[in-house]
Each structure stands twice: as structure tokens, then as C-alpha cells.
Amino acid sequence: MMDSKKGVIIFLVLIVVMAGGYLFLNRSLPAGTIIMTSISSTEDLTILDQQHLKEMNFLSTIVSFNPHKPNHSPKILTKDFAIAHSPEISEDSKQMVFTGKLDPDSNRQIWLMNLNSKRYHALTDDSMNCFDPFFLPNDRIAFSCDWQHEKYGSGSFLFSLEPENEQLKRITFHPHADHSGSMMHDGRILWVSKQIYPDKERPTLMSLRPDGSNANLFYQFPAEYTVISKARESESQQIYFTARNDQSDSGTSLFQFSYINPVTSTQKIFSTEEGNIYSIYPQLNGPLLISYQESSSNTAGLFELNENEDSLNTLLKADQFHYLEPVVVKGQPFVPKLLPTALSDQMETGIIVFTEPGQNRDREIEKNRNTILVEDLNGLYKEFLTAEDGSFYIKTTAKVPIRFSQLNESGEIINGPFPWIWVMNGDRRGFTGWDPMQMIAPANLVPQAINEPPVQIIAPGPTDLPFIVDFNPALEVRDEN
Amino acid sequence: MKIKKRVLVLIILLLFTILFVNRAINWSADHYEYYTIGEVSEVRERHIDALKCFSCHAYTQKDGFFVQKTEGIYSSPYNLAVTPQDDVLLVTGQESDRLYMIDLKNHQIINSIKVGDRPHSVIVAPDGKMAYVTNQWSGTVSVVDLELGEEINTITVGGGASGIVADFDRNILYVSNTYTANISVVDLNTQTEVKRLRAGSYPSGLNISPDNSTVVAVSQRSVIVEHRDPPRTEVTIIDAATQRVIKRNYFLESHIMEKVEYTPSGDLAFTTLVRPKNLVPAVQVDNGWMMTFALGIISPETGVMVQLPLDEPNLYYADPYDVRITPDGKRAFISHSGNDYITALDVDAIRDVLERVKSGEIVNPENDLLLSESYVLKRIATGSNPKGMTISADGNTLFVAERLTDHIGLIDTHTLEIRDYIALNNANQNAFLRRGEQLFNNAAHTFQYQYSCYSCHPDNHEDGLTYDMAYYPGMDISNVQTLRELSNTSPFKWNGKNVSIYMQCGMRFSKFITRTEVFAPDDLKALVGYITSKIEHPPNIYRGKDDELTESQKRGKELFERTKTNSGKAIPVRDQCITCHPPPNFTDRTLHDVGTATDKDSHPEFKTPHLNNIYESPPYLHDGRAQTLEELWTIYNDDDLHGVANDMTKDQLNDLVEYLRSLGRAEYYYDN
Incomplete structure (x- = not known):
């Protein structure tokens, strides 16, 4: 009897100890913990002025730091990795995605880590160079991967992935370099996009639904500034980014603009003449977190910027390390909306309706019948006449980029070329006028073009895309399905 | 013996559960799926949703016990x-x-x-x-x-x-x-x-x-x-x-x-x-x-x-x-x-x-x-x-x-x-149906707050406009319909595809109309509860004192219910007005081809609209082509497919229109 009782007690104690050990080892990071990239101070960060972090081969790790215990050193989360950077945290703060290389000579890959157990696995393989991951609603993940082509140059696409079934989808389809994505509260992706072909253009911010539809120009960076950081939205719907002045050899500025009116609300809220501001993170119910380097002889540290008082509060600074790209556990400023998709995989095409602004039946309708020139990546594809009111209605192949120009009677371009656009399967797009920012709502008139069947723009389909990136063929098959 | 009896009872209960309860669960799942997504899932995926029997069968009962007991008395x-x-x-x-x-x-x-x-x-x-x-x-x-x-x-x-x-x-x-x-x-x-x-x-x-x-x-x-x-x-x-x-x-x-x-x-x-x-x-x-x-x-x-x-x-x-x-x-x-x-x-x-x-x-x-x-x-x-x-x-x-x-x-x-x-x-301003009314009047559930339900349904009615909502521009133009007193008038939409208000306001609504996150289950229930139980028609302005019909309306009623033409020829039952438009809601809730489709419509059949207070809903027909009730027969009924009316005199048509204008709330026809 006594022995069996002892046995039971020992057994129960063992259970409690094991459970406690398991919980201890798998304990979550406390709310407010900052997770960030740490780079050795021996690395010269000034190169970041011209290039994105993804192209650097800095030896970097991802560390966590509890600002409530400032005497504790940051803890390394990615000790197995030769290079690890650009962390992002899931909505429930239980998972982290980041860019990393186990082998310094391999391509960059996207990794997913459980922040409790610290276990990780790759979401992409070594055949693609991928970076800048972030979470979409419903625990899906988006990221960028490089493309290269002898004719079109090199850039990057955005992809989305459902980790559970590993369904990988490409979601941008233009000849651009797409990177530095983040989520807006309205459920759309915001990312830095730069046209590569046919001409290299200045980077802009674009917005997109996570299913790849409705890609729009969202914001044009101030002239003479080159963006450095991701753009991030705060809970008060202000969007922040850092940029370097092209006219000066040094110094960066922190800008904000309003989500509600991105065109006329840009403000510079902080700048430094000698140093650099690398990253920004708007915390929930807290001041802005910035990664700031006072001068090239200092390391980049973490600071809180109090906008109202224009003051900086040091959170973490070390002589041996630069700290960049902070994110905060349970500090996400909002939960982005889960947007539904209206796309249909059963359809190979999408439609586009274009209207001219401001016509009204009681005023004289200007005769706006013009020629529209459509280009695809091979050059001129088609010309057609608009309806008399200047509208046109086309059906075009899904996931194939095209762009339009408007010609006068002499064949000169009077508007455009409009930025590259694409439609997704079963997608529908509308445009009013030739301003890429689309700040004019359509007039309430039936576009005359829809009285006829759509003009067919059946450009070569995805399998014939002239620039196939260096994909893993298996992934390519998934993409086209 | 006692243990054997207990075991036997357990076995019987188990059998009962397997045979009947499982069937009941499957039936209720099918029933639920049909009324919320319009189909029954073949692979038996159960939707994780808080929608319960109560959602439809209690919250949406106008003047029901539940409504009376949970809602406050509001000033508005x-x-x-x-x-x-x-x-x-x-x-x-x-x-x-x-x-x-x-x-x-x-x-x-x-x-x-x-x-x-x-x-x-x-x-x-x-x-x-x-x-x-x-x-x-x-x-x-x-x-x-x-x-x-x-x-x-x-x-x-x-x-x-x-x-x-x-x-x-x-x-x-x-x-x-x-x-x-x-x-x-x-x-x-x-x-x-x-x-x-x-x-x-x-x-x-x-x-x-x-x-x-x-x-x-x-x-x-x-x-x-x-x-x-x-x-x-x-x-x-x-x-x-x-x-x-x-x-x-x-x-x-x-x-x-x-x-x-x-x-x-x-x-x-x-x-x-x-x-x-x-x-x-x-x-x-x-x-x-x-x-x-x-x-x-x-x-x-x-x-x-x-x-x-x-x-x-x-x-x-x-x-x-x-x-x-x-x-x-x-x-x-x-x-x-x-x-x-x-x-x-x-x-x-x-x-x-x-x-x-x-x-x-x-x-x-x-x-x-x-x-x-x-x-x-x-x-x-x-x-x-x-x-x-x-x-x-x-x-x-x-x-x-x-x-x-x-x-x-x-x-x-x-x-x-x-x-x-x-x-x-x-x-309590957060009571269930009050919350539904708040949601109805708020644009937060539309992308960038662009419009609320009220925007197209002012005063819970319709805005008198036709919209181009189908996939292919210019096709299937749709005349906005009233939201007043929708109980017992399903299915919804002119093509009859939405069998319930839940389906009308649920995922499809989010995908194609509001283009943003779908309503949370509790919000959807509240919204549907409000729409189905709290929106009433105003008094019919064409009815006389004490709801008496005028002489013209009485004649119009006879015409509406007639079974023979002016020349004495029998009107087939399927062509009599009252067949498709029986009281109390004046809809048989079925799709019919009444010759009103055009080459811009992808299907010839439309769900019979209800006619309560129809006078306040111009224009008419599925695409709003008819500007008045009269035009339904003077312009858009050449072949008598939308009711046998071509033999009517002008005075008879006027009487018929007067009667249609007098069609009021459904509850009048229940009582009478």
C-alpha cells in the first residue's frame, strides 16, 4: 500500500516537473519584447544608403530584447543561421517569419519560427533568392523573390504562401522590383515598387489585395528622396517611412503621410544631417520605435521618438552591434482586415473598364474618340479606337502585364503610358482618367464602350511569359495552377 | 442483473444516437448550409460559425417573444x-x-x-x-x-x-x-x-x-x-x-x-x-x-x-x-x-x-x-x-x-x-436588434467606408435606381428592391439565387458588394434580425379611411382576380395575376419567364417580386425599364406574357393600377 502510494506521488511529481519544464522551455515572449536584426558594428552600414538590406551579406542575427529588463542583453533567436534579418511577427505573436541563410553561400530563404519552442523551418527552398517576409491575415505569409532576365533586367515579385498546405502564389506580375511589404489596416498590402522595364523609374508605394488583384499606385515619394525603410501604418492611420536625400551625401529623414489622403499630407517629422534612420515601427499605444544612427562613427540603436515633443528616448544601444528592423511582441498597431477574394480560377481572363472623367449628358460631351495603344512585354501588341466618350472596355489574359497610351490623330502620345497593370483570373478593374493616382471618381454615366463586346487583349499567357525567373520548377507548376 | 440492464440501456442509447441524432445533426447542417451559402457541402465540412437554430427561428420573428423581451424602448x-x-x-x-x-x-x-x-x-x-x-x-x-x-x-x-x-x-x-x-x-x-x-x-x-x-x-x-x-x-x-x-x-x-x-x-x-x-x-x-x-x-x-x-x-x-x-x-x-x-x-x-x-x-x-x-x-x-x-x-x-x-x-x-x-x-443601446439597426446604417462594413446598406436603401426602402452589378458590364442590370417587410418573401435577388437574408448579407455580399471583411457571425445575426423583423411599410396613402377600397380599387381587384377576358375567354390559371401574385405578400416566391428579359439579361426568368406598397417603388421590372405601373402593360407586355391585359380598356387599366396602388402591408391580408 505504502509503496503504491509513494509510486503515485512520485509519478505525479514527475508529471508536474515535466509539465513545468515544458512550459518553461516553451514560454512565450512577454508582451513588449522587441525582436530585431542585430549586425556587427564592424559592418559598414552606409552602403544601406544606396541599397536594400536584402542585398547585403552582413553577418546578421535576430535577437529579442525586453525593454522592461534593460540590463539584460538581447538574446539570439537565430543562432543556427549565418545570416538572419527582417523579422515580422504574426498577429498572435506566436510565430515569426524572417529572411535567412543557414549557409552563407546559399540563396536567401524565408523561414518560419515558433517563438515559444524556437523551432523553425524553411518556407522556400534554395532555388530562389527570397526576402522581406510579412504576415497576411489568416496566418498566410507574403514575401519577395528575385527575378532576372537578360532582356528585362532584374527585379523581384511578391508571393503569398499558405504554410499549412504550402500553396505558393505569385501576386505581382509587372516588370518591377517589389519589396519591403507590410499590411495596411484595410487588409491591403503596401510595398515599395520600382519599374525596371522598359525604363527604370523612381520607387513608389503600391497597394494590392492579398489575392493579387487591384494593384494601384498608392503614394509617390517626395522628389529628391530615396526610400530606405519599409512603409508602416500606425493605429491612427498615419504611414511612416525613412528616406535619404539624394542631393546630400549624408542624412536621412523620417516622413509620415495620412492613409486617408496620401497625395497632399506628407510631413517630415524628424531628420538627421549626419546620421541615418534605418527603420520605423509604430507601436500600439506607444511612441514610434526607430533604428537610428547619430553619425557614421556611432552604431545604430533603438530609440523611441516622441513626436509631440520631438525628443528621442534611448532604448538600446551597444558599441558592438547595430540594431535595426524592430518589431514588438503584442505591439502590432492593428489587426488588418481579412479581405475576401472575388477571383475565379475557372477563368483565364479579367476585364478592364476605362472612363474619361467629367462628362455629363446635360453638358456637351466632348468628342473624345482616340486611339489606345496597348503594349505587353514584347512591345506593341494592339491598337484600337475608344468609344466616342473616350471610354474603353477590354478583356485581357490574367497575370500578363500590359500598359496603355492614348494617341492623338497624328499618332503622338498625349497620355501615358499608364503604369503596367494586370488582372487576375476573373478579376475586374476600373480606371478614370490618365492620372496614375486615380484621384477622380467616375462620372455617373454609362461608359459607351460597354455597349459593345470587350476588345480582346489576349496577350501571351503566363507559360509563355518572356521572363521566367530562376524558379524551382515544382514551384512554377504550383504557381500556374 | 442490474449491471446487465444498465449496459443494455447504454447500448440502446448509443444505437439511438448513431441512428437518429447523427441524422439530425446532418439534417440541421444541410439545412443551415443551404440557407446561408446556398448549397450543401458534399464533403461535410462544417462551417465554424456561431449561427444556431435560434438565429433564424427566434431572432427574426417579428413581434416574437424574443424580440419583445430583449429590445429596449428607444427614442431614436x-x-x-x-x-x-x-x-x-x-x-x-x-x-x-x-x-x-x-x-x-x-x-x-x-x-x-x-x-x-x-x-x-x-x-x-x-x-x-x-x-x-x-x-x-x-x-x-x-x-x-x-x-x-x-x-x-x-x-x-x-x-x-x-x-x-x-x-x-x-x-x-x-x-x-x-x-x-x-x-x-x-x-x-x-x-x-x-x-x-x-x-x-x-x-x-x-x-x-x-x-x-x-x-x-x-x-x-x-x-x-x-x-x-x-x-x-x-x-x-x-x-x-x-x-x-x-x-x-x-x-x-x-x-x-x-x-x-x-x-x-x-x-x-x-x-x-x-x-x-x-x-x-x-x-x-x-x-x-x-x-x-x-x-x-x-x-x-x-x-x-x-x-x-x-x-x-x-x-x-x-x-x-x-x-x-x-x-x-x-x-x-x-x-x-x-x-x-x-x-x-x-x-x-x-x-x-x-x-x-x-x-x-x-x-x-x-x-x-x-x-x-x-x-x-x-x-x-x-x-x-x-x-x-x-x-x-x-x-x-x-x-x-x-x-x-x-x-x-x-x-x-x-x-x-x-x-x-x-x-x-x-x-440598452447594444441590444440585439438595435445593434442590427446600427450596422444597417453604418458604412464600416464597406471598403473604405464607402456606403452603408442605407445608401442604396434609404429609409429601409430602395433608392429608385438601377445598378450595373453583374460580372460583365452592361449585362443583368438590376433594379434595387425594397427591404420593407421581407419575411416570407424569399428567395431574394431578381434571379432568386439567395434563399435567405443570411445568404444575401453574408460571404457573397462581402465578396462582390462591400469588398471587405465579412460580418462577424454575431453582427450578421443582428443585421439579419433587424432586416427581417423591424422594418415596416409606412401606411399606404392610397387606401381610404378604415382601409376601405375605393370603387375604382374594387373594380381593379376584380380585374386582378379575373379568370376570363372581356370577351369571355378563359384565362389559363398560370396567366392569372393572382396565381403569381397571391396575398398576403403578392408573390408566389417562384421564378417565371414573363417575357420581360432582354438581350442584356443572361436568364429569362425572374423571381416574382412582392407587391406590398408597390406604388412607392418606381421604376419597375427587374431592370427598371418601366417608369410607371401602367407601362408594365402599355409598353412591356405585347404578348400578354406578364398577365393577360391587352384586352383591357384604358379605364380598366386605370382601375387595375389603382388597385395595385392600394396593396398595403401583408398583415392586412392575413386578417382579411
Whole structure:
């Protein structure tokens, strides 16, 4: 009897100890913990002025730091990795995605880590160079991967992935370099996009639904500034980014603009003449977190910027390390909306309706019948006449980029070329006028073009895309399905 | 033995569970899936959703036990007036049928006066002793003695009495009769109506110029226009000296003007507008492709009409209702009942923009989403569904009726900050159906807050427009249908594809209409509960006293129910009106091909619409081609496929139309 009782007690104690050990080892990071990239101070960060972090081969790790215990050193989360950077945290703060290389000579890959157990696995393989991951609603993940082509140059696409079934989808389809994505509260992706072909253009911010539809120009960076950081939205719907002045050899500025009116609300809220501001993170119910380097002889540290008082509060600074790209556990400023998709995989095409602004039946309708020139990546594809009111209605192949120009009677371009656009399967797009920012709502008139069947723009389909990136063929098959 | 019995009982119970309970679960899952997504999942994936049996079978029962026990008694403040002495605020309680008198010193309700059915607007006499309240469902004006604190007289006017303004110098009262599309002119000396003036479609707001020379009336709905022409909504100008209409101007591409206000100088009048994009293919919501909202500016003297946008590029300010201007003419305020904001405007900046429009510097201002930053001072967040407003005589305080929180908000017109609230009662504003009503009237569930359910269904009805919503532009044009008294009228949509309101407002709605996150299950339940159990038809204005039919309507009823033509030939049962349109809702809830499809329709069959209060829903047919009920047979029924009517005489057709106009609420036909 006594022995069996002892046995039971020992057994129960063992259970409690094991459970406690398991919980201890798998304990979550406390709310407010900052997770960030740490780079050795021996690395010269000034190169970041011209290039994105993804192209650097800095030896970097991802560390966590509890600002409530400032005497504790940051803890390394990615000790197995030769290079690890650009962390992002899931909505429930239980998972982290980041860019990393186990082998310094391999391509960059996207990794997913459980922040409790610290276990990780790759979401992409070594055949693609991928970076800048972030979470979409419903625990899906988006990221960028490089493309290269002898004719079109090199850039990057955005992809989305459902980790559970590993369904990988490409979601941008233009000849651009797409990177530095983040989520807006309205459920759309915001990312830095730069046209590569046919001409290299200045980077802009674009917005997109996570299913790849409705890609729009969202914001044009101030002239003479080159963006450095991701753009991030705060809970008060202000969007922040850092940029370097092209006219000066040094110094960066922190800008904000309003989500509600991105065109006329840009403000510079902080700048430094000698140093650099690398990253920004708007915390929930807290001041802005910035990664700031006072001068090239200092390391980049973490600071809180109090906008109202224009003051900086040091959170973490070390002589041996630069700290960049902070994110905060349970500090996400909002939960982005889960947007539904209206796309249909059963359809190979999408439609586009274009209207001219401001016509009204009681005023004289200007005769706006013009020629529209459509280009695809091979050059001129088609010309057609608009309806008399200047509208046109086309059906075009899904996931194939095209762009339009408007010609006068002499064949000169009077508007455009409009930025590259694409439609997704079963997608529908509308445009009013030739301003890429689309700040004019359509007039309430039936576009005359829809009285006829759509003009067919059946450009070569995805399998014939002239620039196939260096994909893993298996992934390519998934993409086209 | 006992153990054996227990084991046997357990086995029997287990068998029972396997045989019957499992079947019951499968049946209920199929039943649930069918009514929410329109199909039964073949792979038996159970949707993780809080929708339960109770959701449909209790929450949506109009006047049911559950509804009665969980909902509060609400005031639903609608419009306001303040006495000239700034001592008493008068508030119409749309749901309580009361006029509230609030002491502005201590913010206490000092009286709650019973008035007519659905009180709408209130004005106060210059001496502060008398008030006049329009009662929209009674079709009357209550004359209220504020000193006695009671209604002392009612004046009968037209159907749907709403807006009201007085010319106290001439002792004339003007009342907008929304349902009868005219304005009553009332002699205040005799307190009787002396004449009516035709005015637009669904006239609503009224106001008089500061010099008492003109009265301006605005309308909610567009006048009838050619099929697929943009809406044109009338602004009626009345000469106050003669009480005659002297001008009819029109705002183009817009409608739902609710209120109107003159500037103190009298040179301009402001109103609010909804600018639908019903003619534009609904390919997206972004960039104002479904709906925008504007301030309408009328110059009564010159007739110049300008529309200035109220929205911003990535945020819209849905369902503007009232507009008020401070006594110094410097600031204007607009209540946005669709997204719970008040917009404060700089009137001088507006005048500057008007000059730039006049000079041609600004072209097409109405669609320029960047323009509003020129004149918007501030957006002030309020409680749910801000409607009517009034400004204190000293110009310092703006009072706002927050209809669905039963509050009156007080805003400082200088600092543009909220100063205080006055609660009209302590009813639970988060009760289930109340929450559903709040959701119905709020644009938060549309991408960038671009429109609410109310935007296309003002007053829970329909907006009289047709929309291009199908995948292929120009195809399957759809006439908006009313949301009043939808119980027992499923399926929904003209193609009958939505078998329930849950399906109508659920995932499909989110994918194709609102383009944003689907309603949370509890919100969806509340919204559906509200739609199916709380929205009523107003009284039918064509029915006689005691609901008696007129002689013409009785003849029309015979024609509606006839089984033989004029020549004695038998009409097949399938072609008799009453077959497809039986009472009480006058729909058989089935799809039929009645020869009304065109080459723009992808299918020939349409679900039979219900006909209760059909007179207030022009235009008609699935695509809105028929401008009147009469046209259904005079233009669109050559082959007698939509009822045998070609043998009817003109008088018979008139009688039939009169009868159709008399078709009222379903409950009348249950009882009779």
C-alpha cells in the first residue's frame, strides 16, 4: 500500500516537473519584447544608403530584447543561421517569419519560427533568392523573390504562401522590383515598387489585395528622396517611412503621410544631417520605435521618438552591434482586415473598364474618340479606337502585364503610358482618367464602350511569359495552377 | 442483473444516437448550409460559425417573444430645434412618437409630449411658445403648446409629412409631403391646409431665405428619367409672397437631398447629396467607383448649382443628412449618418472654391477626391447615426441627434470639440436588434467606408435606381428592391439565387458588394434580425379611411382576380395575376419567364417580386425599364406574357393600377 502510494506521488511529481519544464522551455515572449536584426558594428552600414538590406551579406542575427529588463542583453533567436534579418511577427505573436541563410553561400530563404519552442523551418527552398517576409491575415505569409532576365533586367515579385498546405502564389506580375511589404489596416498590402522595364523609374508605394488583384499606385515619394525603410501604418492611420536625400551625401529623414489622403499630407517629422534612420515601427499605444544612427562613427540603436515633443528616448544601444528592423511582441498597431477574394480560377481572363472623367449628358460631351495603344512585354501588341466618350472596355489574359497610351490623330502620345497593370483570373478593374493616382471618381454615366463586346487583349499567357525567373520548377507548376 | 440492464440501456442509447441524432445533426447542417451559402457541402465540412437554430427561428420573428423581451424602448432622436431664448431644446423621437423638451441649463428632460406617428421635424415659433411637428406616418402636423406641454391641434397635410418651415411674417407653414410628392401650404391663422405644390420626388428638406422672399425644397429621389440616364433630383424654388413654384432646378448625377440651409446672407443654400455611380459598372469600390457624397450649393437667384465633394481619397463620409450654418456664416456642419461623423466646413473657403469653379480654374469639382481638403476644417466623431442638427441662437453650440444611441451631442462650434451629451433614456443601446439597426446604417462594413446598406436603401426602402452589378458590364442590370417587410418573401435577388437574408448579407455580399471583411457571425445575426423583423411599410396613402377600397380599387381587384377576358375567354390559371401574385405578400416566391428579359439579361426568368406598397417603388421590372405601373402593360407586355391585359380598356387599366396602388402591408391580408 505504502509503496503504491509513494509510486503515485512520485509519478505525479514527475508529471508536474515535466509539465513545468515544458512550459518553461516553451514560454512565450512577454508582451513588449522587441525582436530585431542585430549586425556587427564592424559592418559598414552606409552602403544601406544606396541599397536594400536584402542585398547585403552582413553577418546578421535576430535577437529579442525586453525593454522592461534593460540590463539584460538581447538574446539570439537565430543562432543556427549565418545570416538572419527582417523579422515580422504574426498577429498572435506566436510565430515569426524572417529572411535567412543557414549557409552563407546559399540563396536567401524565408523561414518560419515558433517563438515559444524556437523551432523553425524553411518556407522556400534554395532555388530562389527570397526576402522581406510579412504576415497576411489568416496566418498566410507574403514575401519577395528575385527575378532576372537578360532582356528585362532584374527585379523581384511578391508571393503569398499558405504554410499549412504550402500553396505558393505569385501576386505581382509587372516588370518591377517589389519589396519591403507590410499590411495596411484595410487588409491591403503596401510595398515599395520600382519599374525596371522598359525604363527604370523612381520607387513608389503600391497597394494590392492579398489575392493579387487591384494593384494601384498608392503614394509617390517626395522628389529628391530615396526610400530606405519599409512603409508602416500606425493605429491612427498615419504611414511612416525613412528616406535619404539624394542631393546630400549624408542624412536621412523620417516622413509620415495620412492613409486617408496620401497625395497632399506628407510631413517630415524628424531628420538627421549626419546620421541615418534605418527603420520605423509604430507601436500600439506607444511612441514610434526607430533604428537610428547619430553619425557614421556611432552604431545604430533603438530609440523611441516622441513626436509631440520631438525628443528621442534611448532604448538600446551597444558599441558592438547595430540594431535595426524592430518589431514588438503584442505591439502590432492593428489587426488588418481579412479581405475576401472575388477571383475565379475557372477563368483565364479579367476585364478592364476605362472612363474619361467629367462628362455629363446635360453638358456637351466632348468628342473624345482616340486611339489606345496597348503594349505587353514584347512591345506593341494592339491598337484600337475608344468609344466616342473616350471610354474603353477590354478583356485581357490574367497575370500578363500590359500598359496603355492614348494617341492623338497624328499618332503622338498625349497620355501615358499608364503604369503596367494586370488582372487576375476573373478579376475586374476600373480606371478614370490618365492620372496614375486615380484621384477622380467616375462620372455617373454609362461608359459607351460597354455597349459593345470587350476588345480582346489576349496577350501571351503566363507559360509563355518572356521572363521566367530562376524558379524551382515544382514551384512554377504550383504557381500556374 | 442490474449491471446487465444498465449496459443494455447504454447500448440502446448509443444505437439511438448513431441512428437518429447523427441524422439530425446532418439534417440541421444541410439545412443551415443551404440557407446561408446556398448549397450543401458534399464533403461535410462544417462551417465554424456561431449561427444556431435560434438565429433564424427566434431572432427574426417579428413581434416574437424574443424580440419583445430583449429590445429596449428607444427614442431614436431624429431632428431638433432650439427655442430662440436658447433655453429649451426640442427633439423629435422617431421611435417613441414623442416630442422631447430638454432644459438646456441642466440638460434634463422636462417634458415628453405625445405627438403623431413617426415624428420627423420640428420648428419653433419666434416667441418660443408654440412648436410644430411633422408626423411622417400620420401625414399630419402636431401643433404643440410648449407652455402647456401638450399637443393642442393636428393639421392634416399630405402623406409622409417630413420637412417643415414657417413664414411667420405671413403666417404660412410649408410642409414637405414625401410620399405624395408635394408641399402643403398651411394657413397658420386657420390651421388648415390651403393648397399643395407639386415638388420633385420624395420632397424632404425645406427652408426659407433670410429675407423671407423664397422657400427652397429639396427631394430625396430623382425624377423619373429615361432608362439608364443619370439621376436628376429637383430643387424646388417657391415664391413666398405668392406661395407658387417659380423655378425647378436639378442636381445631376445625385440624389437623397435630406435638408437645406441658407447662408445668413441668403445668397447661397447648402444641401447634402449622395452621388451614386449606378450607371458605372460596379467593377470595384476603390477610387469612388460605387458612391461618393457631396455638398450641394444652390444659388437661388442665378440658378447656379455646384456640387463639392465631402470625401477623401481613401475614406468616404457616407449618407450625409443635415447641414447647418453658424449665424455668422463662417462655418457649416454636416452630419454623416453613415459613418458617425460631423464635418466642419469653412464657408469662406467654399466661396473661394466656388469662384475658382466659376472662373474655370477648377473643372468637374464634384468628382475630385482631393478637393475637400480645401474647405474641410475637421471631422468630429459622434455616436451612432447622427441625423438632425441645430445651432443655438448664440451660435456657440451645435446640437446633434445621435439617433441610434439615443443621445444628443453638444459640440462647441469654435473649438470643434464635443462638449457634452444628453441621454434621452437608459435603454440598452447594444441590444440585439438595435445593434442590427446600427450596422444597417453604418458604412464600416464597406471598403473604405464607402456606403452603408442605407445608401442604396434609404429609409429601409430602395433608392429608385438601377445598378450595373453583374460580372460583365452592361449585362443583368438590376433594379434595387425594397427591404420593407421581407419575411416570407424569399428567395431574394431578381434571379432568386439567395434563399435567405443570411445568404444575401453574408460571404457573397462581402465578396462582390462591400469588398471587405465579412460580418462577424454575431453582427450578421443582428443585421439579419433587424432586416427581417423591424422594418415596416409606412401606411399606404392610397387606401381610404378604415382601409376601405375605393370603387375604382374594387373594380381593379376584380380585374386582378379575373379568370376570363372581356370577351369571355378563359384565362389559363398560370396567366392569372393572382396565381403569381397571391396575398398576403403578392408573390408566389417562384421564378417565371414573363417575357420581360432582354438581350442584356443572361436568364429569362425572374423571381416574382412582392407587391406590398408597390406604388412607392418606381421604376419597375427587374431592370427598371418601366417608369410607371401602367407601362408594365402599355409598353412591356405585347404578348400578354406578364398577365393577360391587352384586352383591357384604358379605364380598366386605370382601375387595375389603382388597385395595385392600394396593396398595403401583408398583415392586412392575413386578417382579411
